[in-house]
Every structure is written in structure tokens, then in C-alpha cells.
Amino acid sequence: MGGSPLAARQTAIQYVVILIAIAVIAILLLIWFLTLLLKKYLSSPKYVEAQKNRATTLPDVQALAKKINLTRPEANLLFKICSATKIRNIYYSWSNPEEIDNLFKREFERMKNDGDGSEEEMLAFFKLRAHLDKILSVKRTISSSHNIPVGETLIFESPLGNQYEFKILKNEKEDLTLSVPKDFEKSEFCPKPLEKFDMKYFPHQSNKYSLTTRLIRFQSGNGGTREMVIQHMSALSMQNMREYKRANVGVDCIFSAVKEVKGKNGDTKYRPKENRYRGWLVDISASGCMIITKLPISRNQKIWMEMKLSGYEKIECCGLIVSVGKKKGLYALHISFLDISGKQRNEIFSYVYNYV
Numbered sequence: 001m002g003g004s005p006l007a008a009r010q011t012a013i014q015y016v017v018i019l020i021a022i023a024v025i026a027i028l029l030l031i032w033f034l035t036l037l038l039k040k041y042l043s044s045p046k047y048v049e050a051q052k053n054r055a056t057t058l059p060d061v062q063a064l065a066k067k068i069n070l071t072r073p074e075a076n077l078l079f080k081i082c083s084a085t086k087i088r089n090i091y092y093s094w095s096n097p098e099e100i101d102n103l104f105k106r107e108f109e110r111m112k113n114d115g116d117g118s119e120e121e122m123l124a125f126f127k128l129r130a131h132l133d134k135i136l137s138v139k140r141t142i143s144s145s146h147n148i149p150v151g152e153t154l155i156f157e158s159p160l161g162n163q164y165e166f167k168i169l170k171n172e173k174e175d176l177t178l179s180v181p182k183d184f185e186k187s188e189f190c191p192k193p194l195e196k197f198d199m200k201y202f203p204h205q206s207n208k209y210s211l212t213t214r215l216i217r218f219q220s221g222n223g224g225t226r227e228m229v230i231q232h233m234s235a236l237s238m239q240n241m242r243e244y245k246r247a248n249v250g251v252d253c254i255f256s257a258v259k260e261v262k263g264k265n266g267d268t269k270y271r272p273k274e275n276r277y278r279g280w281l282v283d284i285s286a287s288g289c290m291i292i293t294k295l296p297i298s299r300n301q302k303i304w305m306e307m308k309l310s311g312y313e314k315i316e317c318c319g320l321i322v323s324v325g326k327k328k329g330l331y332a333l334h335i336s337f338l339d340i341s342g343k344q345r346n347e348i349f350s351y352v353y354n355y356v
Contacts, residue, residue: 052092056082060091068094068135074128081107081125095136101353104129108355119342126286126349130244137203145176145211145233148201154178154211155200158189159327160292163248163282166199169227175216180226191215201236209236246285247352253281253291253307258318260302270318270339272304279333281307286348288319288336297331299324302338309351315344 058079065075082090085106093099107125111117117125142148150171156164164184170177184190191197193215201209214231221227256272263269280292284307291305301321308314317340325332337345350356 051089053088056087056090060089064091064094067091070131073124074131077124077128084110094132097136100129100132100136104353105355108350119346122346123342123349126346126353129349129353130286133245142201142203142209142236145213145236146171146173148176152201152203155202156184156189156197157200158187159330160280162189163250166228169221175229175231176213178228178230179221180218180228185218185226193217211236243287244285244349245352246283248283249281249289249307249309251281251308251310253279253305255279255291255293255303255305258302258304270302270304282332284309284348285352286337286345288322288334291333291335293331293333294329295331297321297324297333303333303335305335309347311356312347312351315340315347317341317344 056079061075061079061082064070065072065078070078078090081087081103085103087093087099087103093103104125111122111125148154148168148171150168152168154166154168156166158164164181164187166178166181168176169179196212196214198210198212201211203209211233213233216229216231219227219229254276256274256276258270259273261269261271277293277295282290282292284290289305289307297303299321302318303321304316304318306314306316317337319335319337319339321333322336323334325334
């Protein structure tokens with residue numbers, strides 16, 4: 001006996017619902033399977049390598065800007081630089097110091113050759129370069145001298161501002177072996193065996209480490225060279241990162257006190273006073289410098305300076321002495337620039353990054 005028409009319709013509806021459910025499940029399973037395949041492909045070495053080596057696109061820069069908190073103007077400028085130089089995918093290459101340095105160096109040369117960019121645009125260019133330095137410096141923080149690679153340089157700075165560079169020859173479990181600069185052992189500042197002394201370490205980026213170690217011994221190396229063996233330092237003290245990267249200089253400079261003159265627009269002009277003094281320019285950045293002098297000068301004084309960096313025109317600027325260090329009758333003046341032209345600031349940036 002056949003069922004009623006109503007029962008037949010209900011049965012048909014149930015079959016349709018079951019078929020639809022099976023179809024939906026099949027589609028979801030297919031999507032899940034395809035998603036797995038896509039994830040596997042996107043994480044495959046072949047795909048990642050292809051992404052690393054292709055040209056940078058705007059989405060690449062936008063993704064990087066979000067990752068490292070670049071501002072929109074910085075992201076736009078970075079994309080402009082990447083487009084002009086045809087660099088490989090910046091999302092992957094930004095953390096490679098050599099690639100970033102080559103990128104900005106090529107763009108700097110292009111801007112100079114084409115006469116492209118005002119002083120303000122050049123300053124924005126260098127500030128972006130410095131910002132990337134600072135971000136990468138934080139990412140690459142070093143906690144122990146065991147992590148300093150062979151071939152890097154440690155610096156010993158004398159009270160006179162002389163800097164001696166020691167190249168790391170060996171980094172072993174118990175100690176570090178360094179090359180010894182010429183005449184260092186004969187200097188009055190040379191430490192004696194088992195004596196503690198301070199050294200500095202400047203990685204490729206803008207951060208600076210101060211470390212205290214102990215001299216173990218001096219010894220002869222290959223070919224009659226001299227080597228210094230020092231203790232490892234378990235704790236490296238990272239100094240407050242400066243606003244901009246500094247470069248060692250080591251040249252004479254001239255400075256004087258200043259007189260403040262009010263301009264027609266109410267702005268303050270700084271003029272050098274008649275008496276001039278000679279100092280030693282130890283290092284410099286786009287935001288300040290350090291000068292060594294025998295004069296007992298105190299902090300919070302304004303100072304006018306004249307200096308000449310190799311390959312550049314004479315720089316005249318005014319700064320504020322923010323701190324003073326004293327050692328063996330010499331005064332180290334740490335100076336923050338107050339009045340310096342955009343052109344001269346850009347030249348200092350160029351000097352520091354060696355974009356001559």
C-alpha cells in the first residue's frame with residue numbers, strides 16, 4: 001500500500017535536506033583541504049625564496065610599516081626609495097644591515113646625481129635611515145660578549161680622547177683574543193695584567209655598549225703580531241641610544257662662548273664671542289658631538305663651534321653643553337646642536353653613513 005501524498009512530500013524534503021547537508025559538508029571539506037594545500041605552499045622554501053627575491057610592491061611596504069610602526073610619510077618615502085632602486089622585497093630584506101645600507105646609499109647617489117630633493121626632503125631621507133637603524137638595534141640587542149662575532153671591533157678610549165681599535169680574533173668559552181693596535185702597549189693608558197678596564201662596542205647599528213673587562217695577558221700572534229686576551233663580560237650595558245648614529249672623527253676644532261641676539265621676528269641668533277679656543281672633536285652625529293678641552297667648562301652653557309670634516313666644507317654651528325666628563329685634567333663636553341643649517345646637518349648625516 002502506498003503512503004499518503006503528504007508523507008511522500010515530507011520524505012522528499014528530508015532527502016533534499018540530507019543531500020544539501022552532504023553537499024555543504026563536501027564543499028567545506030574541499031575548502032579545508034585547499035586551505036591546507038595553500039598554507040603548505042605559502043610556507044614552502046620555494047615560495048618564500050620567490051617572495052624574498054621579487055621586486056618590492058606597495059603592499060610589501062605597507063605590511064612592513066605595520067610590523068615596525070612606521071608612520072605613513074615614512075612608509076611612502078620608503079616605497080619611493082624601493083621603487084627607484086628596484087630593491088628585492090623590503091619586507092624580508094629590511095633586517096639585513098648591508099642591504100639597507102646599499103639601498104640608501106644608491107638612492108643618495110641617485111638624488112645627488114639627478115639634483116632630486118630639497119634640503120627638507122634629504123633630511124627626511126636621513127631621518128628614515130636613522131629610524132630603521134634604531135628599530136634594528138633594538139631587535140639585535142646583545143646580552144653577553146659571547147655573542148659578539150669574530151671580526152668585530154672593541155674600542156678603548158683614553159682620557160685624552162684617543163681611540164684604540166681592537167679586532168676580535170677569537171671568541172672562546174673562557175675569553176676573547178684581540179689584535180693589539182700599534183704603540184698601545186707603550187702608552188701610559190695600557191692596563192696591566194689582571195687590571196680591570198672599560199671598553200666600548202659599536203655594532204653596525206646606532207646602539208652603543210659599555211663593558212668592563214679584565215686583562216689576562218698580552219701574547220705574540222702569527223707573524224710577530226701582538227694579541228691581548230681579556231675576560232668575557234657576562235653583562236653588556238647598552239647606553240641610551242642616541243637620536244642619530246655617531247661617527248668617530250679625531251680632528252682639531254675651534255669653539256667659543258656665544259652672545260644671544262634677538263632677531264626682527266623675535267627669534268634668537270647665536271653669535272660667537274671674540275675669544276676662540278682650540279679643542280679636539282672626538283665624534284659627531286646629526287644631533288650633537290663631543291669635544292675634549294683643557295678648559296674647565298660647566299654644563300648648560302651655549303657654545304659656538306667651527307669644525308672641518310674630511311671631504312666636506314667647514315661647519316659652523318651652535319650647541320648646548322648637556323654634560324661634562326672630567327678625567328686627568330681634561331674635560332669632555334657632550335654637546336647638543338641648537339642652531340645648525342639643514343645643509344650642514346645633511347652633510348653630517350652623509351659623513352656618518354659614509355655616503356660621500
